[in-house]
Each structure stands twice: as structure tokens, then as C-alpha cells.
Amino acid sequence: MRVLVVEDDPVVAELHRGYVATHPRFVVVGSAVTGTEALRLAATLRPDVVLLDVHLPDGDGLDVLTRLRTLPGPPLDVLATTAAREADAVRRAMAGGVVHYLVKPFTAAALRDRLDATWAAREALRRAGEAPALDQEQVDRLLARAAQPTPKGLSARSLELVEQALREAAGAGTGTGREGAAAGRGGAEAGRHGLGLSASEVAAAVGMSRVSARRYLEHLVTTGRARVAPRYGGTGRPENRYRPA
Incomplete structure (x- = not known):
């Protein structure tokens, strides 16, 4: 996804560009130091995501946010990256449609989590559009998904692989590669019959422990991205089976 960085402090702008560069799905296509330049670059570069500072030399970044919404083309995902902590600034940003609001200074991990959530929300919308x-x-x-960053202790990439394993076992995914093949070997038969996968099968599919797989699966259930149902067999406790929502 293409990113435009809007930041008047050159040191901070370079820092944020470096943060974005560590994410394999995002690339910085331009930088702006004023609101006027931000609007011009957004119109010409057509980014998918804008990292927008609120305090800009030529005006209020939240006014820029409003004007970004009037540009032709697909809607932009705007992440506010700002030192503004006032409740009114947050309220106006939310009303303007920011997908996330990061208060400076923040870490690369914090931005990465928000970028992951932005990408995941886009993917969910793309699939829903079918x-x-x-x-x-x-x-x-x-x-709910659009505003849900990855919780602490969970990896966004691993979460994606767990969700992909569920989709592929259910016959709904289009992923390929080692993870998809493993999911097929570990639980495709159960998926084809609508039974879903167990935590053990997901663990084998993506290469993690059963305990870790259960944590990811429970997060997917909590956020409405997966469903769980007990499967009763012979003796002993029922086994939870997970399917994509």
C-alpha cells in the first residue's frame, strides 16, 4: 500500500518514513511539510494511506483531513500522527474519519500495529465486496476490525497466517505457499465438511505451539473474525473447532 507522510519536522518525518519502510506491505511514495503540499501530492500520487500531522505550518491538519475527503478517487485511509492530545482534536479527527490516532512520540511497533490493522480492514472489505x-x-x-490493532503479545503476521489457515481449510481462501499447503494437509478434510479446525491443526498448519494457536484463535473469535463450536466425539471433553466468520 502506498503511503504519504505529512510532517513539518524533517527529523520526525524521516523517522516515520523509516518506520513505514520496515513494513513489507507499505511503501512511502511521498512526503509533505505543509497542508497545501499534502493536498497536491495526495491528488497526484494517489496514496492509499496518509500519515497526517495535526499541527502544520500553513494551517490545521484536521482541515486538511476534511479536504482530503473531497479528492477524486478511492477513499484514503488517514492515520493521525500528532502531539495533539486535546479531546477536541481527537473528536474532530474521529468525525473526519481517521482510522487511527497515534500520539507522538510513538514506537515503530505502534505504527506497525496500526498499519497491520489498516491493511487487514482493507482486505476484509475487499472480500466482503464479493x-x-x-x-x-x-x-x-x-x-470493529477497522479500529482493532493487534494486541500485545500477538504477531500481526502470525495472526494473518492463522486466519488464512481457517479460510483455506474452509475452502474460502486463495492463499498459496507453505502455509496454505500445510493448512490443506492438516485440516482440509474437516474444513470441507464444515467442521473447522482445532487449535492443534492450526498449530501444525502455521508452525506454532497449540497454546499460541489457541490465543490467536480466541482473538479472532473475540473480534468476530472466526467462529467456534464444540465438537462432541467419544469420551472426554469436547473439542473446539474454529471456522472463519
Whole structure:
């Protein structure tokens, strides 16, 4: 995804560009130091994401946010990256449609989590767009997902692989490679019959411990991205089976 960095402090701008550069799915296509330049570059470069400072030399970054929404083309995902901590600034940013609000100074990991959430929300919307219509539950899941960064202790990449394993086992994914093949070997039969995968099968598919797989699966269930149901077999406790939502 293409990123435009809007920041008047050259040191901070370089820092944020470096943060973005560590993410394999995002690339910086331009930098602006004023609101006027930001609007010009957004119109010509057509970024997918804008990292927008609120305090700019030629005006209020939140006014720039409003004007960004009037540009032709697909909607932009705007992440506010600012030292502004006032409740009014946060309220205006939310009203303007920012997808995340990061208070300076923040770490590379904090920005990466928000970028991961932005990418995941875009992917979810893309997949949802293949359906003729969405029900209220699906809409609620999409809105919740857009604002949901990866929790501490969980890796965004591993979370993606776990979700991919569920989709592929259910016959709904299009991923390829080692993870997809492993998911197919570990649980495709269960997925084809609508039974989903167990935590052990997911662990084998993506190469992690069963305990870790369960943590990722429970997070997916909590955020509405997966469903869980017990499967009763012979003696002993029922086994939880997970499917994509």
C-alpha cells in the first residue's frame, strides 16, 4: 500500500518514513511539510494511506483531513500522527474519519500495529465486496476490525497466517505457499465438511505451539473474525473447532 507522510519536522518525518519502510506491505511514495503540499501530492500520487500531522505550518491538519475527503478517487485511509492530545482534536479527527490516532512520540511497533490493522480492514472489505449484500452482523465486524490493532503479545503476521489457515481449510481462501499447503494437509478434510479446525491443526498448519494457536484463535473469535463450536466425539471433553466468520 502506498503511503504519504505529512510532517513539518524533517527529523520526525524521516523517522516515520523509516518506520513505514520496515513494513513489507507499505511503501512511502511521498512526503509533505505543509497542508497545501499534502493536498497536491495526495491528488497526484494517489496514496492509499496518509500519515497526517495535526499541527502544520500553513494551517490545521484536521482541515486538511476534511479536504482530503473531497479528492477524486478511492477513499484514503488517514492515520493521525500528532502531539495533539486535546479531546477536541481527537473528536474532530474521529468525525473526519481517521482510522487511527497515534500520539507522538510513538514506537515503530505502534505504527506497525496500526498499519497491520489498516491493511487487514482493507482486505476484509475487499472480500466482503464479493458478496451481493452484507447483513448487520457482517457490517459490525467490519467496523470493529477497522479500529482493532493487534494486541500485545500477538504477531500481526502470525495472526494473518492463522486466519488464512481457517479460510483455506474452509475452502474460502486463495492463499498459496507453505502455509496454505500445510493448512490443506492438516485440516482440509474437516474444513470441507464444515467442521473447522482445532487449535492443534492450526498449530501444525502455521508452525506454532497449540497454546499460541489457541490465543490467536480466541482473538479472532473475540473480534468476530472466526467462529467456534464444540465438537462432541467419544469420551472426554469436547473439542473446539474454529471456522472463519
